[in-house]
Amino acid sequence: MKSPYQIPTHQMFASDIYKNTLKEQILKNFFHKPIKYTYLYVDAWFNFAFGTKNNPLYHLGSLAFFLLWIVLISGLYIFVLFDTSITGAFQSVEYMTNEQWYLGGVMRSLHRYASDALVVVVLLHIIREFSLDRYRGFRWFSWFTGTPNLWLIILLGISGYWLVWDQLAQYVAIGSSQLLDALPMFSGAMSRNFLAGNLSDRFFTLMAFVHLLGLPVMLLFGLWIHVKRLTKVEVIVPRNLAIGSFLALLILSLIKPAISHSQADLNIIPAVLNLDWFYLNIYPVLDYFTAGEAWIVTILISTLLMIMPWLPIKRTPPAVVVDLNNCNGCSQCFEDCPFDAISMQSRTDGARWKMEPVVDPALCAACGICVGSCPYSNPARRSEVKLATGIDLPDKPIHEIRTATKTALNELKSAKVKIIIFACSHGVDATEINDQDVATITLPCTGMLPPAFIDYTLQRGADGVLISGCRSQDCYYRFGNRWLEKRIKGERTPILAKRVNRQDFDLVGYAETDKEKLLQNIEDIRQQVLARSES
Amino acid sequence: MKTGLRYILQVANYAIFMLIVWYFSVAPAYTHLEACQAVVVLSFGHAGQPISECRKRTPEELAALPPNMRNPTVCPRERSPIDVELLLDDKPLFVQTFNPQGVSGDWGIDVYQRFKIPRGKHNLKMRLKDSVRVKDFNYTHDVDIELKTAQLLVIDFQADKGGFSVK
DSSP states (O other): OOOSOOOOOOOOSOOOSSOSSHHHHHIIIIIIHHHHHHHHHHHHHHHHHHOGGGOGGGOHHHHHHHHHHHHHHHHHHHHHHOOOSHHHHHHHHHIIIIITIIIIIHHHHHHHHHHHHHHHHHHHHHHHHHHTTOSSGGGHHHHHHHHHHHHHHHHHHHHHHHHHOBHHHHHHHHHHHHHHHTSTTTTTSSGGGGSTTTOOHHHHHHHHHIIIIIHHHHHHHHHHHHTTTOSSOOOSOOHHHHHHHHHHHHHHHHHSOOOOOSBOOTTBOOOEEOOOTTTOTHHHHTTTSOHHHHHHHHHHHHHHHHHTTBTTBOOOOOOOEEOGGGOOOOOHHHHHOTTSOEEEEEOSSOOSSSEEEEEOTTTOOOOOHHHHHOGGGOTTTTTTSOOOOSEEOSSSOHHHHHHHHHHHHHHTTTOSSOEEEEEETTSSOGGGOOOTTEEEEEESOGGGSOTHHHHHHHHTTOSEEEEEESSTTOBTTBSHHHHHHHHHHTSSSSOOOTTSOGGGEEEEEOOGGGHHHHHHHHHHHHHHHHHHHHO | OHHHHHHHHHHHHHHHHHHHHHHHHHOSOEESSOTTEEEEEEEEEEOOOBSSOOEEOOHHHHHHSOGGGOOSEEOOSOBOOEEEEEEETTEEEEEEEEOOBSTTSOBOEEEEEEEEEESEEEEEEEEEEOOTTOSSOSEEEEEEEEEOTTBEEEEEEEGGGTEEEEO
16 A cells, blocks of 8 residues: 655665675575475465474474484494394394384484485575575585585495495495495405405404594584684574474374385395485496486585586675774674674773674675664764764664764654654665655664664654564574574663553565565554554 | 464474375385396405516626615516406407506506396306417416396305306
8 A cells, every 4th residue: 555655765775785796686586585485485484383483494494403313322322232243233133123113213213314314404494504505605615514514424324324234225325335446545445345255354343443443533523613603503403393394203103104125145146125215325327327427416416516606606795894993892793793794802991891792804795784783873962963883784784874864754744644764784685665754774784773773763853763673582693683683682782671651663574575574564563653643 | 273273284294294204215115136136256366477477687787786676587667467358158258457556567456347138048258368478368268157136146256266256
């Protein structure tokens, strides 16, 4: 519904997610957008079913850790019953599957299905980060270091299938040997191990060592590197999601327990195999292509995956700059930074404060969350001069946001209802709203908005303030909307002044596909203001 | 009502996820070998003979060497390429020349080749030549075999045990 008030929408800081270059537009329109929109609709569906706090798509990383825990604990139990010899391995697995089905069998099934679920979760994690463009720019490190972890997980799965020593294990072992033989260092010697009479317990023990210790330790190290540039890493999955996932895996384990093929026999060739396609999909390729060709394709895919953050390069805006003249060393910016870009050190300027923040520009995402956490970012300070704060974005300083707010309020002066939207540039594009009683000010992240701006805007004439961030729990910069919500609730500094009426503003979280919901929010505010003015 | 619906949807989502996990962990079944096939594997490690004959050093050559290195015989490091032929029912199944490995060409080779063969009776002829100094294949073997479904037949080669063997 068009508003009768003819006041131009004030726009500031238009979305800078994609630069207006051909490469960026191709990436956006042909690769990101189709997947992103599909993902966002599924995401909305999950939000309805699970609620935002338990939406599995927001916890894919911690869900992967949770599944790894299940794999680890079930694996430890299996190891107790497992016989690491060629003759004993199959029998010991059969014993736990059939004789001790109620515990050993369930543990084996949990081990299998949690491993499979892990691959699904990791693939969803990759698709999600890709479609939401959360792998380029300052995020290159996490993406780049994640790829080796994917292969480590696959190798763990493959080596696990060897240990059962059934016909599937035999097929996997021979296929793996063919792959290794294609490498110069093996050159044909590996496959000969798997001819009848050639295989020894020592080789089998080596494989058990690789699966039980070597690869898990490497994966643990890889995961540590993967999250190295993040703060407050969520490795604990929400309780409801953990319970639901575990129960689902347990029920599957009881209904469809993992079973083996026939015992391995090196005198015959396994003919029909129930492959685990999550882990063993490369082996059928060897029936159609040489091992060398399979290696080339694998290496090409891995390389492409790893260099994707530079296809094309996404330049991160200049890092935040500390102004010690306006810093009391409260360390809130250090507490709030999602990317470990800020550290605290002893004061260097001789001021009476003990500490000062130091920014590592290589890690800074230029999200501005630290600007929002600085107590000096209060717009009510020094109202007639340039607003200077303790830590600020060179490209989008806080005083420009204050200026934009003033300008917007001026433009809405003659409107019957004055609504100001502070919108993040990664959620729904609020700059497209053409209602004449609405002015939009775009921020890199709603976490950049000090709560005092809400008070400031309302004090200077706005009838309603709407803060539109990313979907709840899905902030592009991880914690922006969460920190702002806590600041508004008074749970995190800087807090919102208690005099501000909660009915005068709203904090919402929407994605690109949620424009209708944002319009509805605006209409609700408009109607509330009109109702109040009439009463 | 809405809460109940949400729980139902959660259960449905978990069920779909587990269905995907279970299905692709065992299915679709992959046929690695057709019911009417067996596999023949040619597998051996062997080093070709030196590329030329060893020769005796002359007294002058020996005198020029330090006393501890005066070996009267000198042999070339480089090995001969190895020609391998495998004929199934007199038709070529595998024909290849393997060059010696190593920077100086003085290493042996490892061969591992798999062939899917229809089950039934066949004739296998194996030939190997490991010296550039002989004209024809210096190792040959001819055998009639009867392959059963999914059987693995291994062709080995050990020069010190007379050459090819089939097991």
